[in-house]
Amino acid sequence: MTSRLPVRKTYKLFVGGSFVRSESGRYDRIEGEPSAVNIPRGSRKDVRDAVAAARKASGGWAARTAYNRGQILYRFAEALESRRADIGAPADEVGEAIDVLVHYAGWTDKFQPVLGGINPVAAPFLSFSVPEPTGVVGVVAPDEPALLGLVAELAPALAVGNTVVAVLSNGRPLPGLDLGEVLGIADVPGGVVNLLSGRRAELVPALAGHHALNAIVDASADAELGAEIDKLAAESVTRVRHAAPTRSYTDATADPLSRLEALTELKTAWHPVGA
Amino acid sequence: MATQEQRTSITWDYAPAPESPEHVRLRDSYGLFIDGSFVDPGDGTRVASVNPATEEPVAEVAFAGPGDVRRAVQAARAAQAGWAALSGLDRGKYLFRVARLIQERARELAVVESMDGGKPIRESRDVDVPLAAAHFFHYAGWADKVSYAMGGRTVEPLGVAAQIVPWNFPLLMAAWKLAPALAAGNTAVLKPAETTPLTALLLAEILQEADLPPGVVSIIPGDGATGSALVREPDIDKVAFTGSTGVGKDIQAALAGRGIPLTLELGGKSANVVFEDAAIDQAVEGIVNGIFFNQGHVCCAGSRLLIQESVAETVVSKLWSRMERLRVGDPLDTNTDVGAINSREQLHRIEALVASGEEEGAVRRTVSCSLPDRGFWFAPTLFTDVAPAHRIAAEEIFGPVVSVLTFRTQAEAIEKANSTPYGLAAGIWTDKGSKAFEVAAALQAGVVWQNTYNHFDPSAAFGGYKESGFGREGGMSGLRPYLRVTR
Numbered sequence: 001m002t003s004r005l006p007v008r009k010t011y012k013l014f015v016g017g018s019f020v021r022s023e024s025g026r027y028d029r030i031e032g033e034p035s036a037v038n039i040p041r042g043s044r045k046d047v048r049d050a051v052a053a054a055r056k057a058s059g060g061w062a063a064r065t066a067y068n069r070g071q072i073l074y075r076f077a078e079a080l081e082s083r084r085a086d087i088g089a090p091a092d093e094v095g096e097a098i099d100v101l102v103h104y105a106g107w108t109d110k111f112q113p114v115l116g117g118i119n120p121v122a123a124p125f126l127s128f129s130v131p132e133p134t135g136v137v138g139v140v141a142p143d144e145p146a147l148l149g150l151v152a153e154l155a156p157a158l159a160v161g162n163t164v165v166a167v168l169s170n171g172r173p174l175p176g177l178d179l180g181e182v183l184g185i186a187d188v189p190g191g192v193v194n195l196l197s198g199r200r201a202e203l204v205p206a207l208a209g210h211h212a213l214n215a216i217v218d219a220s221a222d223a224e225l226g227a228e229i230d231k232l233a234a235e236s237v238t239r240v241r242h243a244a245p246t247r248s249y250t251d252a253t254a255d256p257l258s259r260l261e262a263l264t265e266l267k268t269a270w271h272p273v274g275a
Numbered sequence: 276m277a278t279q280e281q282r283t284s285i286t287w288d289y290a291p292a293p294e295s296p297e298h299v300r301l302r303d304s305y306g307l308f309i310d311g312s313f314v315d316p317g318d319g320t321r322v323a324s325v326n327p328a329t330e331e332p333v334a335e336v337a338f339a340g341p342g343d344v345r346r347a348v349q350a351a352r353a354a355q356a357g358w359a360a361l362s363g364l365d366r367g368k369y370l371f372r373v374a375r376l377i378q379e380r381a382r383e384l385a386v387v388e389s390m391d392g393g394k395p396i397r398e399s400r401d402v403d404v405p406l407a408a409a410h411f412f413h414y415a416g417w418a419d420k421v422s423y424a425m426g427g428r429t430v431e432p433l434g435v436a437a438q439i440v441p442w443n444f445p446l447l448m449a450a451w452k453l454a455p456a457l458a459a460g461n462t463a464v465l466k467p468a469e470t471t472p473l474t475a476l477l478l479a480e481i482l483q484e485a486d487l488p489p490g491v492v493s494i495i496p497g498d499g500a501t502g503s504a505l506v507r508e509p510d511i512d513k514v515a516f517t518g519s520t521g522v523g524k525d526i527q528a529a530l531a532g533r534g535i536p537l538t539l540e541l542g543g544k545s546a547n548v549v550f551e552d553a554a555i556d557q558a559v560e561g562i563v564n565g566i567f568f569n570q571g572h573v574c575c576a577g578s579r580l581l582i583q584e585s586v587a588e589t590v591v592s593k594l595w596s597r598m599e600r601l602r603v604g605d606p607l608d609t610n611t612d613v614g615a616i617n618s619r620e621q622l623h624r625i626e627a628l629v630a631s632g633e634e635e636g637a638v639r640r641t642v643s644c645s646l647p648d649r650g651f652w653f654a655p656t657l658f659t660d661v662a663p664a665h666r667i668a669a670e671e672i673f674g675p676v677v678s679v680l681t682f683r684t685q686a687e688a689i690e691k692a693n694s695t696p697y698g699l700a701a702g703i704w705t706d707k708g709s710k711a712f713e714v715a716a717a718l719q720a721g722v723v724w725q726n727t728y729n730h731f732d733p734s735a736a737f738g739g740y741k742e743s744g745f746g747r748e749g750g751m752s753g754l755r756p757y758l759r760v761t762r
Binding site for chain 2: 116119122127230261269
């Protein structure tokens with residue numbers, strides 16, 4: 001058989017449902033299979049663009065019915081399953097990431113009665129509490145495992161109705177960039193997930209200090225960066241969850257309620273009964 | 276023929292109906308409550324706690340210095356394993372005892388709350404104290420059921436909780452903090468507010484009467500420096516704070532990099548939205564309750580009144596006439612609607628913001644009631660012609676001052692209500708149920724009251740969106756921040 005000249009992939013950021021180069025025009029050359037590749041080196045402006053895209057998509061995604069969000073997350077799992085071989089991550093890791101998506105797809109219409117419900121108040125009111133999405137969530141993906149560690153933070157954020165801006169693994173950004181292509185065919189509306197490659201030290205402070213960000217999940221396992229995130233988040237009372245990198249399906253599902261709750265706002269409504 | 280002037284010239288005075296402080300057993304001086312006993316401060320000071328209605332000292336109180344804070348945290352650490360090792364049933368029984376003792380000493384607690392903080396006795400008697408007891412009762416019943424709050428997983432307490440409460444609901448906020456922490460098996464160090472430490476110290480006596488094991492709760496009054504030292508203590512596992520957004524941000528930053536779970540219940544500028552189809556008289560009562568309850572010293576106070584244009588004139592005129600009938604004065608008088616401003620400092624803050632309202636062009640109306648000669652007072656005040664950019668429309672005044680803005684459409688009401696960095700509470704007044712639910716869902720606020728305002732219950736979550744804080748108090752959601760899943 002004669003050897004066919006392969007078509008190489010141009011890696012791009014995934015922002016607002018489009019594949020884009022960094023507005024800065026910068027790139028990093030990293031190792032890849034079969035040869036080294038250029039990946040976009042995102043800038044602070046890319047972070048701001050991504051947050052704007054996520055904010056724009058936020059209302060519509062939150063307004064989807066829980067059933068619809070569940071089906072889209074499941075569709076995401078289906079799409080990833082069919083592209084297992086195309087993701088630059090070990091097959092076992094991709095498999096566990098798919099299972100995590102299936103798990104959280106099922107939460108979209110179940111976390112509300114588990115975290116909220118009717119409050120038996122001692123007065124004539126119908127009082128109930130319902131968790132709502134906090135809004136735009138930043139995710140700092142761990143270096144390892146690059147794919148599972150990212151998906152385990154994406155899935156709960158999306159399940160409760162948030163939109164996400166994720167800063168990908170610094171060492172291994174390719175699985176995350178590949179995931180953007182899966183999202184592109186999985187009925188996930190544009191802007192709901194935004195994926196940025198680049199240097200964490202540059203991107204994460206811009207993300208954590210962004211006043212339109214409602215919450216940030218830091219799975220970097222980098223103590224110094226974590227402290228910086230905390231300080232920047234305090235400027236606008238941004239919610240922060242520090243998480244060890246998720247290494248397995250079991251990890252990702254050991255305490256799903258806490259992952260889901262951290263990215264919700266519980267709203268309590270009081271309606272008079274009678275009178 | 277009776278003219279309007281003649282009618283209003285008749286003064287229908289209420290006879291004074293003061294609640295007697297005779298049965299109150301206050302000591303002249305209170306030490307710090309550390310490790311089960313009242314002790315002298317090591318490196319702290321002693322400060323008089325002042326009655327804001329008279330400017331007379333009520334009792335002398337010890338303020339904790341950094342060394343005292345350290346002692347309290349050490350006591351909490353030493354007691355934690357034993358407290359967590361008790362059966363949930365037994366932890367619950369201690370909390371049930373506390374609830375009962377609060378009920379038994381309810382009258383005394385209410386009187387002291389009003390003397391120390393200036394709130395009307397009717398509120399401390401009917402709201403603060405009964406709700407404090409109810410909170411302990413609610414969480415007492417959780418103590419042997421905590422895993423249900425975490426999806427049935429195996430759980431453990433976080434450890435030592437550092438808790439800081441404000442001066443507007445001193446005893447009630449102490450109950451909100453302590454009850455869930457203790458039910459979950461944590462021990463706690465509680466810092467009451469600088470100007471209102473007394474009911475927390477009475478609560479310390481109650482904890483002694485309940486035979487709560489020493490160190491499980493320490494109560495250390497102090498000012499901002501004490502609170503700052505507490506959250507910077509190395510050996511704490513949880514921080515819970517209720518107070519201003521500014522201090523909340525400082526605490527969040529102070530905890531940076533320490534991995535200590537935090538809950539914040541901060542300020543607000545809550546919108547109270549009146550639609551043209553509302554029952555207007557009922558709405559006016561709700562507006563009054565929303566902003567003048569506790570002199571407006573309420574984080575969820577309905578301080579931005581949004582009225583649909585078609586009824587704005589009617590609502591404002593009825594509101595004003597209702598405001599003119601509010602009785603401002605002696606907090607211990609059971610007829611009093613609006614008591615004393617909590618402190619001179621707070622009075623100055625209110626006066627400065629009100630002055631800015633006038634300078635920026637809003638129209639001020641202040642009730643012309645007679646105010647006592649001594650003490651800190653501010654008469655109920657209404658601003659109209661307020662623009663969203665005015666400081667009185669954007670900043671938390673934390674006083675008996677309401678700013679009126681108008682809107683034409685539901686969409687505009689929602690947009691105006693949400694255009695604030697805060698997100699604690701909101702009110703909706705409409706007779707149309709479907710509209711109420713739609714608007715409630717669109718408001719970025721942790722609590723939404725429809726055709727009512729300022730209701731609280733231990734079973735109902737309370738807490739904010741955005742810069743009004745994170746985490747919830749009340750119900751299962753108030754227990755979860757004190758637990759973690761073990762694996």
